[in-house]
Amino acid sequence: MPKPHKWVISGIAGFLFVLFLLPSEPVNAYKNPKPALEIGKRYDLDVNFDNFSVENFTGLEETTKVKSVVVKQGDNLAIIFKRNGLSPQQTYRVSKAGKLAKKLLKILPGEVLELHIDQQGQLTSLHYPYSNTDTLVITQNQDNSFSSQVKTLDLDTRLNYTQGDVTNSFWNAGLKANLSNNQIMQVAGIFGWDIDFALGLRAGDSFYVMFEEHYINGEFVENGNIIAAQFVNQGETYTAIRYDDGNFYTPEGRSMRKSFLRAPVNFRYISSSFKKKRFHPVQKRWKAHRGVDYAADRGTPVIAAGDGKVIRAAYNKYNGHHVFIQHGEKYVTKYLHFTKRKVKRGQTVKQGQLIGTVGSTGLASGPHLHYEFLVNGVHRNPRTVNLPKAQPIAKKEKAKFIDIATTRLQQLNNSKRIMLAMN
Ligand SMILES: [Zn+2]
Structure with a gap:
């Protein structure tokens, strides 16, 4: 006569063992072209579950679909929900998911909403990443109402450096130095009171830029502020250090901002005639x-x-x-x-x-x-x-600024040395 008790135990062990074998991520299957078990396929186990609570495993039964929806021109939440088979009642309940849910009134074309929809076609949660670091998460409660929260990722800021020599235009030199369009315009803005970027550049001019980069989970997301920059124009060296107020100052604490811009036109628009100059x-x-x-x-x-x-x-x-x-x-x-x-x-x-x-x-x-x-x-x-002469930094800010400037200049010189060694 068999002993059912023992049999069930070994059955559970076998089931758990198969669970262990099941590839949990598609990426595993990708790496291994012939997996022992196929993803998504159910494997029947000859196990008697009569004495066994399956409650713990109900999660395996439910397949929640995740739809990534790109917001189109003229879209609002109701339109998007309708397009994805969700009822007006659900739209209403989501819109009532607390104060944070108001962000959904401001969705913009090109943004992405992630809809988690269960087998019954009911929304279980909604994810709206509205910035690089912040995601609005709306989840369904037991009573079918929804609640909202914001999940914020840690932004990791790192310093990066680049430099370049001007051979025909600052625009080209900036691109060659891997500066973004935006950063090139920022540099021109920082030095626009001292340097005429339209007509004043000469062969032999060079620049150096130290800037922040933002990372999330080790992945680059965007450039941050330029924090120090140097421009050598016609033999003269201009150095700018960013202070906490967002403005740039010379290392001695004089504002880069002056009463007059050197050129009353944006250098990008000026016909390039660098050589003649x-x-x-x-x-x-x-x-x-x-x-x-x-x-x-x-x-x-x-x-x-x-x-x-x-x-x-x-x-x-x-x-x-x-x-x-x-x-x-x-x-x-x-x-x-x-x-x-x-x-x-x-x-x-x-x-x-x-x-x-x-x-x-x-x-x-x-x-x-x-x-x-x-x-x-x-x-x-x-x-x-x-x-x-430009205005100096406010007296009460001076000491703090000089501290920052000293550090920045050290970083600037160190990185210059490193870049020189790499060339
Ligand atoms: Zn004229």
């Missing part, structure tokens, strides 16, 4: 007609070089559409040949504000910005004129 034709032309010409496509935005007040915005047959700005007592800037003026006389403007677009109105052979800079009524070369 080595012979300083601009300098010659400046002497001839008391201004600097920036050749650029018609419609290129022109910005105010500094804060000020528009003292003239008009048209005549020489200057075409033109704008003059008074900056304090001493300075006036003039901008000629616009296609369109974007400001009116008497208007107050901020540095960087759009004041007109490049054109060829008046006496101009082709579309370009003619830019003049006057100090006490005398024309000066805007690209070489000594400009008012």
Whole structure:
């Protein structure tokens, strides 16, 4: 006579053993092209479960489908739920899943919602990763209501460095140094008060950038802030250190931000004529007609070089559409040949504000910005004129800033040495 007790025990052991063999992840099957057991296939075991509670194994029976849904233009939660066979009642219950669920009102095209749907076609949970680190998770409760929470991944910040030499344009040099478009514009922004990126670069110029990178679980997700940068322009070295306030300062604690931008146009729009510039034709032309010409496509935005007040915005047959700005007592800037003026006389403007677009109105052979800079009524070369000194960092921030700057400079020099050794 068999002993049922023993038989059941060995049956359970066998079942558990088979469970152990079952590949748990598809990736295992992928690595092993001929698995002993197929995924998704059920293997019947000749086991008597009569005396055995199967409660612990019900999870194996249920297959919850996970649907990744990309939000389309014009979508809202109700539309998405309907498209995926979920009822309006479920939409309603999810929308009532607490304050955090309000984030679902702001879903944007291209974002992804993960819907977990059980065999009965009921939503069991919803995952909405709304940033690189944060995911809204809405889960069903026992009573069919839903509750919401936000799960946040740890962002790991690392430092990275790059450097480059300018051979034709800063844009190309930046790309070659693996800077993103955004980072290239940021660097140009950091040094835009000192360096004319449109016409002032020369062969032999170089740059160096130290920046943060964000990682999650060891995987790169995005660039963080630029925290220090150096630019050597025409033999002069400019160094900028980022402070906690988000602004950049020289290592001595003077703001990089100055009263005037070196160039009132974005360097990206300027026709590349880098090689010619080595012979300083601009300098010659400046002497001839008391201004600097920036050749650029018609419609290129022109910005105010500094804060000020528009003292003239008009048209005549020489200057075409033109704008003059008074900056304090001493300075006036003039901008000629616009296609369109974007400001009116008497208007107050901020540095960087759009004041007109490049054109060829008046006496101009082709579309370009003619830019003049006057100090006490005398024309000066805007690209070489000594400009008012920048504001120093606030006194109470000074000590802290110098600490940071010292560390940054050390990191900068160390990494430079390392990069030099690698080349
Ligand atoms: Zn001109």
